[in-house]
Amino acid sequence: MSVLPGRDLFLGTTMAAGLQGKAMADLKSATNDAYMSLAQSYGQSAFSFSSVRGTESQRAFAGSTTLDYHAQDRDSSEEHTGDEEEDAFHPEGKLKSGLVTKKPKETRSLRLSINARERRRMHDLNDALDGLRSVIPYAHSPSVRKLSKIATLLLAKNYILMQAQALEEMRRLVAYLNQGQTLSAPLPTTTLAPFAQSAVYPFPATALPTCPEKCTAFPGTLCKHCADKP
């Protein structure tokens, strides 16, 4: 069993997510004890590549393309009159970009309706991604550029795997304590490392749950004391 595979997973996604330069180098060289705090600090530094890049809303509005449609004014955009589309969509079925639509018969109103629906769908997707960003461990600050979509997904995936491993380690620890017998080999300190990292484990290391709480948290591993209870 590797030492803290969760850390490898976490770093793996971080690398796959396209982190570069110092950010990647720091994460690669991060010790087991420090990787989570690094992940958080990189939310303020390396994750944001070069610190402040402007808030997402600023970027969104600065980056409007064909349509000045963005989340800040989502509702009003639903009433989009299509004036902007007038530029992009030619009645003859040609686009400014030179593309020729394959369905010239397609009515303009139908096309606009489809476009609006697709925008809504993508905004829902982005809302879900925002929700995901809010629960994975990295710095959330208005001055910090938020994680990219791919980084969010990869980070979340590995965070889940890491938490699952931490849970498994905790179950093993509980079973060990409940059995009251020594293990053939002492638990390596590194395997318990996640529990000492408040950034990773929901319970502070100094406030590990008491016996009943453990049994509540991990129903599958009742201790002898709780198991004897009626």
Next chain:
DNA sequence: TAGGCCATCTGGTCCT
């Protein structure tokens, strides 16, 4: 200036 990231449009496919 190149590359990354993103929003949007679009046509195709599948499902209800």
Next chain:
DNA sequence: AGGACCAGATGGCCTA
């Protein structure tokens, strides 16, 4: 038929 989903194309903004 209409909606959901998907992937390709396009163009804008930002950073190194």
